[in-house]
Amino acid sequence: MPIPFIPDDAPFTGDQRAWLSGFLAGLHSRLAMPTIAGTAAEPVTGAAAVPLHILYGSQTGNAEGLAQDAADLARRHGLEPHVASLDALDMNALAAMRRLLIVTSTYGEGEMPDNAQLFWDAIAADSAPRLEGLYFAVMALGDTGYDGYCKAGKDIDARLGALGATRTADRVDCDVEYEDAAAAWLSTAVPAIAAVDGVPEASAAVPAASAPTPAKVPSKRSPWNRKNPYRATVLANRVLSGASSSKEVRHYAFALGDSGLVYEAGDGLGVKPVNNSELVDALIGRLRVAPDTTVTVKGSEQRLDELLTHSYEIGVPSLDLIEAIAERSGDDELQHVLSTGDRESLDAWTWGKDVLDVLALDTTLALDPAELLALLRPLQHRVYSISSSPLAHDGTVHLTVASVRYRSAERDRGGVCSTFLADRVAEGESAGVFLSPNKSFRLPADDDVPVVMIGPGTGIAPFRAFLHERRARNAPGRNWLFFGDQHRASDYIYEDELNALSRDGVLSRLDLAFSRDQTEKIYVQNRMREAGKELYGWLEEGAHLYVCGDATRMAKDVDAALHDIVAEHGGRTSDQAEDYVAELRRGKRYLRDVY
Ligand SMILES: Cc1cc2nc3c(=O)[nH]c(=O)nc-3n(C[C@H](O)[C@H](O)[C@H](O)COP(=O)(O)OP(=O)(O)OC[C@H]3O[C@@H](n4cnc5c(N)ncnc54)[C@H](O)[C@@H]3O)c2cc1C
Ligand SMILES: NC(=O)c1ccc[n+]([C@@H]2O[C@H](COP(=O)([O-])OP(=O)(O)OC[C@H]3O[C@@H](n4cnc5c(N)ncnc54)[C@H](OP(=O)(O)O)[C@@H]3O)[C@@H](O)[C@H]2O)c1
Numbered sequence: 001m002p003i004p005f006i007p008d009d010a011p012f013t014g015d016q017r018a019w020l021s022g023f024l025a026g027l028h029s030r031l032a033m034p035t036i037a038g039t040a041a042e043p044v045t046g047a048a049a050v051p052l053h054i055l056y057g058s059q060t061g062n063a064e065g066l067a068q069d070a071a072d073l074a075r076r077h078g079l080e081p082h083v084a085s086l087d088a089l090d091m092n093a094l095a096a097m098r099r100l101l102i103v104t105s106t107y108g109e110g111e112m113p114d115n116a117q118l119f120w121d122a123i124a125a126d127s128a129p130r131l132e133g134l135y136f137a138v139m140a141l142g143d144t145g146y147d148g149y150c151k152a153g154k155d156i157d158a159r160l161g162a163l164g165a166t167r168t169a170d171r172v173d174c175d176v177e178y179e180d181a182a183a184a185w186l187s188t189a190v191p192a193i194a195a196v197d198g199v200p201e202a203s204a205a206v207p208a209a210s211a212p213t214p215a216k217v218p219s220k221r222s223p224w225n226r227k228n229p230y231r232a233t234v235l236a237n238r239v240l241s242g243a244s245s246s247k248e249v250r251h252y253a254f255a256l257g258d259s260g261l262v263y264e265a266g267d268g269l270g271v272k273p274v275n276n277s278e279l280v281d282a283l284i285g286r287l288r289v290a291p292d293t294t295v296t297v298k299g300s301e302q303r304l305d306e307l308l309t310h311s312y313e314i315g316v317p318s319l320d321l322i323e324a325i326a327e328r329s330g331d332d333e334l335q336h337v338l339s340t341g342d343r344e345s346l347d348a349w350t351w352g353k354d355v356l357d358v359l360a361l362d363t364t365l366a367l368d369p370a371e372l373l374a375l376l377r378p379l380q381h382r383v384y385s386i387s388s389s390p391l392a393h394d395g396t397v398h399l400t401v402a403s404v405r406y407r408s409a410e411r412d413r414g415g416v417c418s419t420f421l422a423d424r425v426a427e428g429e430s431a432g433v434f435l436s437p438n439k440s441f442r443l444p445a446d447d448d449v450p451v452v453m454i455g456p457g458t459g460i461a462p463f464r465a466f467l468h469e470r471r472a473r474n475a476p477g478r479n480w481l482f483f484g485d486q487h488r489a490s491d492y493i494y495e496d497e498l499n500a501l502s503r504d505g506v507l508s509r510l511d512l513a514f515s516r517d518q519t520e521k522i523y524v525q526n527r528m529r530e531a532g533k534e535l536y537g538w539l540e541e542g543a544h545l546y547v548c549g550d551a552t553r554m555a556k557d558v559d560a561a562l563h564d565i566v567a568e569h570g571g572r573t574s575d576q577a578e579d580y581v582a583e584l585r586r587g588k589r590y591l592r593d594v595y
């Protein structure tokens with residue numbers, strides 16, 4: 001019988017093969033239907049420890065979880081795994097290493113995750129050590145929806161090679177549905193790196209079920225994840241923005257019930273949406289089939305309407321679909337956009353279009369349901385910054401979400417997840433959620449340290465959490481918030497709460513920027529510049545600075561303002577200001593949660 005993930009010609013004895021098969025099947029099912037990780041793997045004993053360093057770059061925990069899986073498997077191969085984040089490593093330690101596995105995601109626009117940036121800066125520098133004695137392999141996590149697909153992993157892989165290190169397995173690039181590819185890669189990459197300098201003695205001892213546990217890495221993985229979300233009851237769903245606002249921002253509260261879900265201020269919450277039934281019906285109509293038509297997917301027969309409702313992304317169209325329809329429809333404009341290879345033009349073309357729009361390019365095209373499904377991406381969860389504090393809002397988790405609504409080509413459209421929350425789960429009903437940790441976006445451990453928070457629009461979410469957390473902790477440190485949106489009258493969300501926090505002395509300073517209440521736009525960075533001297537003073541006193549909200553425009557402009565403030569009020573050249581801000585980042589005092 002073929003064994004999943006193990007090539008038939010792999011060099012294992014029958015016992016080893018049977019054991020490894022069981023372990024991988026367990027690993028695989030744990031990834032698909034998780035239990036608390038870290039309990040399944042039994043250690044190998046009886047040999048001198050052969051260290052394997054497993055370093056991760058991870059923003060929301062996927063890469064970190066896979067690093068723990070790699071550690072479980074490494075123990076089986078007689079290795080002693082040491083798991084840590086990439087930025088915990090210094091270059092002397094790297095130069096002295098023999099075996100290294102790296103698992104990293106990519107963030108921003110092709111950037112390193114926060115806890116990999118320092119490592120990258122160090123290995124990218126001219127002063128990086130030569131690594132001829134190092135054997136390594138890289139697993140990259142990413143999302144083909146982004147331009148810089150898996151760029152962090154690709155860059156690290158290439159740079160380690162350029163520094164003279166030897167690859168024991170080719171890099172694997174894993175898309176959003178990463179579980180199968182990751183498990184398959186681990187099943188070959190771990191034995192390959194174990195075999196460096198000869199197979200460790202202990203691997204002959206597989207299996208060794210009764211052995212004591214050496215260097216066991218405690219796993220904190222939650223049983224709830226995107227494959228197995230917790231059904232949380234919606235306790236509140238209310239509109240925060242005023243009637244005259246051009247936006248609809250809502251406050252949600254979910255009950256954590258008996259989930260055991262534990263979060264910290266700064267974390268995110270993943271929400272598994274359900275598609276809009278009107279769009280599902282329209283697509284089925286376009287395919288000219290009955291809703292109860294069945295399609296065989298991964299060996300099981302399922303109803304088309306169910307699949308389109310729960311399993312496929314029918315809002316934002318996939319690149320595969322766009323390319324296929326461009327070719328079959330011969331649409332001139334789309335073919336031109338694709339032929340340039342320019343991702344920005346393609347994104348501009350795609351902006352505001354859903355799957356139905358793409359199929360409408362040629363209404364005579366006949367597509368059968370299975371053909372269409374093969375071109376769609378699996379329906380993804382969306383992440384939201386948690387706006388509550390576990391200390392202040394016991395047993396619940398809150399979100400602050402802007403509903404994405406717009407009209408295009410004479411049809412009202414809605415973002416899949418934000419309108420799922422707004423329109424398709426009423427109070428008392430439940431939605432699938434799971435924790436998306438953001439370990440680097442944390443309040444200072446020292447409650448005396450001042451914090452500056454810049455969060456216009458829904459960017460206020462984690463700062464509401466921070467402020468409530470600091471109040472609940474009786475933290476004496478000062479708190480300064482920059483907030484803004486279009487109009488004070490309609491978009492000043494959480495105004496009462498912010499006033500109360502100011503009255504209570506928790507919010508030491510609040511600077512507001514309502515962009516459209518005057519002829520000239522006023523943004524949070526204008527307020528930062530106006531208060532530049534004081535802001536620089538707070539930084540000099542050790543304040544931590546946080547930014548949350550729009551990544552493409554706001555976060556970039558805020559970053560530029562910060563550099564200017566440091567240069568002007570710190571009497572520095574622009575290079576020195578650059579170094580000062582880099583030092584803030586290195587010291588984890590300039591943290592961003594931007595999207
Ligand atoms: C770490 C993180 C934290 C986040 N925190 C928050 C948060 O606290 N609050 C929050 O509200 N969001 C937050 N987001 C964003 C959130 O995850 C979703 O991206 C957002 O809610 C949109 O998802 P959706 O499913 O509703 O829209 P989608 O179905 O993903 O649709 C988005 C698409 O709609 C189209 N579109 C959108 N607006 C327009 C328009 N005006 N005109 C034409 N087309 C348009 C575009 O094609 C766009 O690609 C966060 C994101 C991340 C990564
Ligand atoms: N990519 C886009 O074109 C686009 C557009 C809107 C929203 N979004 C996304 O929509 C989500 C929710 O947005 P939101 O409603 O919470 O907030 P938002 O759209 O970011 O708006 C909040 C405030 O920020 C202002 N703003 C606009 N450009 C800015 C800049 N360069 N620097 C500083 N402030 C700026 C807005 O002003 P004005 O509106 O008056 O300019 C508004 O007052 C986010 O994911 C955001 O990234 C994206």
Ligand SMILES: Cc1cc2nc3c(=O)[nH]c(=O)nc-3n(C[C@H](O)[C@H](O)[C@H](O)COP(=O)(O)O)c2cc1C
Nearest residue numbers: 058059060061062063105106110142143146149150
């Ligand atoms: C805001 C944001 C930006 C992202 N940017 C990229 C990107 O530029 N390139 C990419 O390949 N993946 C990108 N991703 C996808 C992540 O790398 C992917 O979801 C990964 O599984 C996350 O792993 P982690 O939980 O270990 O951080 C992005 C995800 C988010 C939420």
